[in-house]
Amino acid sequence: MIFDLPLSYLGLQLLIGLQNGAFYALLSLGLAVIFGMLNVINFAHGAQYMMGAFLTWMLLDWVGVSYWWSLLLVPLALGAFGILIERALLRWLYDLDHLYGLLLTFGLVLIIEGVFVESFGASGLPYNKPDLLAGAQRIPLGALTGNEKDVMMMPVYRLWIIGVSLAICLATWFGIEKTRLGSYLRAATENPMLVRAFGINVPVMIMLTYAFGTALAGFTGVLAAGLQAVTPHMGANLIIVVFAVVVIGGMGSIMGSVLTGFALGLVEAFVRIAYPEASNIVIFVIMIVVLLVRPAGLFGREA
């Protein structure tokens, strides 16, 4: 017993914290990748996440495409959407101040959310996750508490989110930090013109980076569809917290955004246990402190 609370309750709260952290990590990872290459703060990230969730719902409800296929098809569709946005709009803004990209993508949010509210209403749509991921996993706690009857029920879907998010984050980190293609990306972030002078088609790389970022948002949306009601505003609610996570972690660091995402999910969970009233604001309080002490973020490079 900690704080007079049973271990099973604590365990569940921490699991939920990690799972929230997985969403923060996936979304802030996408933002960091996009910002590093495009110099654009992608405010539309939340809307793209919402689109991913809606698309997952549509695929099942309208055409009967399963969750598992959605995990593949939705990111591809969102990636294609990203290419469209990048070619039509964003590429004209690269030489301008960050503010223009932010304003443009904010405008996109208003349009996208407006279209979805108009078409589907603001109330949530239910999504049936696959049976394989439904239910809960019994985890015996006897060894820890000494009481054979103590068990913890872990929702399988949340475990799945944590596992698959970790895998995606690690794969992305590996791809960027340890592969040849990743070295092109890192180099182009530092000096795009010189990388072009080596014969690498940097504009295409930038386009595909944005597509990858939006695909990540779409993938997170698929995960979210199985967890909560699908609504047009689900992205707007989440993205504000994710931006705070990005500010805390520091823009442009891949591992930094992943670690910060998971860590802040856990911090939120601890606060929810210790002092529930503060759990919704703790991330913003940390953001303010980090901004005062280390403006570039915990993992950010000092400008």
Place this chain on the structure above:
Amino acid sequence: MPETADQLQPLIEVEGLHAYYGEAHVLHGVGLKICKGEVVTLLGRNGAGKTTTLKSIMGMIGQRRGAIRFRGVETIAMKCNRIARLGIAFCPEERGIFSSLTVEENLYLPPVIAEGGLTIDELYDLFPNLSERRHTRQGTRLSGGEQQMLAIARILRSGARVLLLDEPTEGLAPVIVEQIGKVIEQLKNRGFTVLLVEQNFHFASRLADRNYVMEDGRIVEMVDRSELEEKEALLQEYLGV
């Protein structure tokens, strides 16, 4: 094509080249020719337009007009990455070593665009220091001289046969300058074509088959290797050495 015909037609031919940075008109009709296997220098004071000329040939200056032909192919409207694929490589004055890449990643960064590049072993023979420091985690942790060698080494791997080197000796100790001079000599013996921008006239003139002198965005003089002595006074006047 037989070797003789190849030598008659210049490998790079620049005519009436104008270049701009925004409102600033930097090059005013530059014209020069480089033949296969030549080492040619661009001399001139700061701000004469030497770097801009190199970058224009490489396609790194957005606003340029005139004619730049590479093996007879007009490249003035081509994108930088396409020009690179024709077999021209650029080594920037600031060296352009990437801090988020290891030494080895920096070395492997330029993709191989043609056969005939140096192998890694040959590169480590040419630059023994790099071999010792290949596992350094940040390319920018190398000394200035080592960074310069890395910047040259990486473009030799790609198979490009024309090298545009922008002030490779700037700010380096004499012993390193000597080493880089030897490397350029070896590259010439291997048949590379080199366009070298230099402030260090004594370094450049020793290596060069021909020297172009730039002033205010124009070529004002061409000095052949054989004319160096008779035109030395003139050159000193232009370069202010």
